[in-house]
Amino acid sequence: MSAETSKTNVPVVDAEEIRDRITSxxxxxxxxxxxxxxxxxxxxxxxxxxSVSSVEARHRAGHVAQSAPGIDDVRNxxxxx
Numbered sequence: 001m002s003a004e005t006s007k008t009n010v011p012v013v014d015a016e017e018i019r020d021r022i023t024s025x026x027x028x029x030x031x032x033x034x035x036x037x038x039x040x041x042x043x044x045x046x047x048x049x050x051s052v053s054s055v056e057a058r059h060r061a062g063h064v065a066q067s068a069p070g071i072d073d074v075r076n077x078x079x080x081x
Contacts, residue, residue, distance in 0.1 A: 013070035015041040022046060022071075025064045032057050037078060039065065044072040051079045 019041045026034035037050040046065040052058050062076040 018046070018068055018070045022065050022068045025068070026061060029060060029064065032061060037061055041071070044070060045075060046071050046073070047075045047077065049077045051081045053081065055080055 019039050022039045022041070023034065023037075026032055026037055026039070032052060036052065037048060040047040040049075046068065048061055048065055052061065058076065058078045058080055061078055062074050065071060065074045065076070
């Protein structure tokens with residue numbers, strides 16, 4: 001089975017699949033309370049909302065999202081509480 005590719009020869013990944021990958025990665029980071037973070041993906045952009053307990057946790061969540069295959073931009077709207 002061959003993967004679908006875009007015009008730039010980059011594999012096309014479904015937004016829901018990318019969201020699931022990011023959410024899974026957040027869950028595996030013990031330093032983050034992933035249940036308080038919501039991830040939406042649209043047009044190769046990840047939108048993060050919710051709250052965490054530290055600035056470091058906010059930055060880690062953004063880094064996780066940016067590292068996901070298929071993501072070109074991250075809008076990190078997570079609040080620190």
